[in-house]
Amino acid sequence: MSFDQTTIEPLLAVSDLSVEIEGREGRTVRAARGLSFSVGKGRVMGVIGESGSGKSMTALSVMRLLPRAAKVTGGRVMFQGEDLLTKSPRAMRSLRGRAIGMILQDPSVSLDPLYSVGDQIDEALRMHARMGKAERHARAVELLTSVGIPSPEDRLDQYPHEMSGGMLQRVVAAIAIALNPALLIADEPTTALDPTIQVQVLDLLAGLRDRLGISILLITHDFGVAAHICDDIMVMYAGEVVEMGPVRQIFDRPAHPYTRALMHSSGAPEGGNRLPTIDGSPPDLADLPPGCAFAQRCPMVQPRCRAEAPPRRALTPDHSAACWRSEEIPA
Amino acid sequence: MLNYILKRLGLAAITIFGVLLLIFIAARASGDVTLLMLPQDATDEMIAAFRAQHGLDQPVIVQFWQFLMGMLGGDFGTSLRYQRPAIEVILQRLPATLELTLSAFGLALVLGVTLGMLSAYWRGSVFDRVIRVVAIMLQSMPGFWLAIMAILVFAVTLGWLPTSGRNGFLSLIMPAVTLATFPLSGILRMTRSSILETIESEYVKFLRIKGVPESTILWRHALRNALIPVIALCGLQLGNLMGGAVITETIFNWPGLGSLMIESFVSRDYPVIQVGVLFIATMLILLNLAVDLLFCVVDPRIRYA
Numbered sequence: 009m010s011f012d013q014t015t016i017e018p019l020l021a022v023s024d025l026s027v028e029i030e031g032r033e034g035r036t037v038r039a040a041r042g043l044s045f046s047v048g049k050g051r052v053m054g055v056i057g058e059s060g061s062g063k064s065m066t067a068l069s070v071m072r073l074l075p076r077a078a079k080v081t082g083g084r085v086m087f088q089g090e091d092l093l094t095k096s097p098r099a100m101r102s103l104r105g106r107a108i109g110m111i112l113q114d115p116s117v118s119l120d121p122l123y124s125v126g127d128q129i130d131e132a133l134r135m136h137a138r139m140g141k142a143e144r145h146a147r148a149v150e151l152l153t154s155v156g157i158p159s160p161e162d163r164l165d166q167y168p169h170e171m172s173g174g175m176l177q178r179v180v181a182a183i184a185i186a187l188n189p190a191l192l193i194a195d196e197p198t199t200a201l202d203p204t205i206q207v208q209v210l211d212l213l214a215g216l217r218d219r220l221g222i223s224i225l226l227i228t229h230d231f232g233v234a235a236h237i238c239d240d241i242m243v244m245y246a247g248e249v250v251e252m253g254p255v256r257q258i259f260d261r262p263a264h265p266y267t268r269a270l271m272h273s274s275g276a277p278e279g280g281n282r283l284p285t286i287d288g289s290p291p292d293l294a295d296l297p298p299g300c301a302f303a304q305r306c307p308m309v310q311p312r313c314r315a316e317a318p319p320r321r322a323l324t325p326d327h328s329a330a331c332w333r334s335e336e337i338p339a
Numbered sequence: 340m341l342n343y344i345l346k347r348l349g350l351a352a353i354t355i356f357g358v359l360l361l362i363f364i365a366a367r368a369s370g371d372v373t374l375l376m377l378p379q380d381a382t383d384e385m386i387a388a389f390r391a392q393h394g395l396d397q398p399v400i401v402q403f404w405q406f407l408m409g410m411l412g413g414d415f416g417t418s419l420r421y422q423r424p425a426i427e428v429i430l431q432r433l434p435a436t437l438e439l440t441l442s443a444f445g446l447a448l449v450l451g452v453t454l455g456m457l458s459a460y461w462r463g464s465v466f467d468r469v470i471r472v473v474a475i476m477l478q479s480m481p482g483f484w485l486a487i488m489a490i491l492v493f494a495v496t497l498g499w500l501p502t503s504g505r506n507g508f509l510s511l512i513m514p515a516v517t518l519a520t521f522p523l524s525g526i527l528r529m530t531r532s533s534i535l536e537t538i539e540s541e542y543v544k545f546l547r548i549k550g551v552p553e554s555t556i557l558w559r560h561a562l563r564n565a566l567i568p569v570i571a572l573c574g575l576q577l578g579n580l581m582g583g584a585v586i587t588e589t590i591f592n593w594p595g596l597g598s599l600m601i602e603s604f605v606s607r608d609y610p611v612i613q614v615g616v617l618f619i620a621t622m623l624i625l626l627n628l629a630v631d632l633l634f635c636v637v638d639p640r641i642r643y644a
Contacts, residue, residue, distance in 0.1 A: 110545075
């Protein structure tokens with residue numbers, strides 16, 4: 009059933025999205041290059057990649073909240089059947105926080121320090137819903153309860169500095185889901201938290217998906233995080249999707265050398281004291297080499313890779329990768 | 340909270356005592372008032388009589404003790420120059436100083452915050468660049484020089500404003516504006532950079548994610564956060580303002596506390612100097628306490644115990 013929805017009518021369908029950032033001295037950084045992916049209803053899509061691979065820029069493009077220097081230069085972002093890129097700023101603002109919610113990386117700086125937590129939940133409700141004061145208060149209590157905050161009535165009057173990081177991320181999540189959005193974007197929502205709290209926040213997100221049927225776009229650099237709650241993952245490298253598919257298939261059989269290297273570099277070190285790393289660094293996005301962007305770091309590189317960029321091709325109906333040698337990659 | 344206020348007031352009493360002791364000794368160290376007050380051909384007997392009459396024949400420490408005891412009984416001494424109670428002389432000059440400093444401070448605050456905000460809002464624009472250059476220029480100009488230039492241009496050459504004195508609104512303009520320039524440019528620059536920092540913050544990003552309109556973000560969130568360092572700066576500027584008032588009042592012949600202090604120092608009118616300094620020190624200490632308490636109102640993270 010859910011599979012049909014994914015293929016027939018995805019909630020979010022991004023096609024051929026390109027984002028450029030005006031750098032210094034006329035350098036143009038190509039943060040996203042022809043990205044295509046979709047998120048089905050009630051599915052959790054993980055976006056994985058190193059820093060600077062374009063994960064956050066992709067999320068901010070969907071929200072239409074790119075920094076001043078960045079702009080979308082092409083593509084479409086279809087959400088509930090409408091292209092978000094052609095919407096007026098006003099229409100877009102009414103969508104934000106109502107139909108699409110978002111959680112940021114560091115909860116300790118996500119809330120205005122001068123207003124109480126209750127006030128900041130209330131602000132979202134005031135902004136988007138026609139509710140009376142008492143109704144909004146009841147909804148705020150209900151929201152805090154649903155994100156697992158004990159004694160919510162007392163918490164409403166507290167200020168952000170009076171709460172722990174884990175609690176704050178729950179409050180941020182409560183604000184993000186306040187208006188029952190169809191899509192929740194979570195940009196590294198656990199990176200700034202302690203490991204034990206990380207698991208709790210991931211379980212919270214999984215719970216929201218199960219109970220409310222929210223689709224989640226989860227940005228992370230950590231395969232462990234993705235494995236915990238994602239249905240599908242897309243691996244990004246240098247502004248492109250290099251591999252995409254159901255999480256189990258990718259884990260069992262990675263079809264891109266970068267995915268494999270990334271998988272082996274997350275998690276606990278095996279045997280030795282050093283974390284395995286990927287040699288080299290990502291290419292300069294303002295001056296990309298011809299051919300495959302990963303070629304200079306790839307252990308399986310061939311002359312063809314440096315000359316000709318591999319297109320993303322399907323290996324199974326829902327697993328695709330952009331590598332000339334996908335079939336030869338060891339698990 | 341009450342404990343905190345009481346503690347601060349206790350500290351204030353100690354500070355004021357120290358200030359009084361310092362000014363008491365410094366005033367007497369600046370020279371002998373007797374020779375200034377009496378005619379040049381005064382006899383030794385006349386000098387001795389004058390000193391005895393005003394207690395100046397006693398050791399300084401005894402004089403200080405008598406001064407403190409007198410104050411406790413409500414006697415702040417008699418002005419040597421005016422032959423009236425020193426407190427009366429001070430109180431008579433106080434309204435003029437309050438009028439000048441409050442106008443200057445109000446002007447600096449309102450213009451500084453407004454222009455700083457607009458400058459941040461239109462960052463990089465021509466308006467922003469002009470404002471920033473002018474702010475730096477105004478902050479670098481000495482107040483006395485600016486005052487003299489203003490008199491030359493607006494009073495002497497153009498004849499629009501009176502050169503000096505306190506005679507209605509027109510006469511207030513030049514002293515208030517010149518006194519305001521220094522704190523104004525400071526407040527402006529602080530507001531601008533503080534707002535720029537605020538609107539780049541993660542919580543403003545999250546407000547946009549919530550769908551909050553830009554105007555609400557600016558007025559309700561960015562400005563309130565940005566004003567915290569501006570309030571701190573204002574507390575510091577109050578002291579500068581009093582110092583500036585002394586110079587401005589003297590240049591514009593403004594009959595306030597500042598010019599009275601200069602006159603009293605020149606004529607070595609010890610009692611007036613002492614009471615004047617007591618007044619100014621107390622005012623500054625109370626204003627600074629008020630600023631610190633204002634932080635509590637604006638920022639929930641600050642709680643005094």
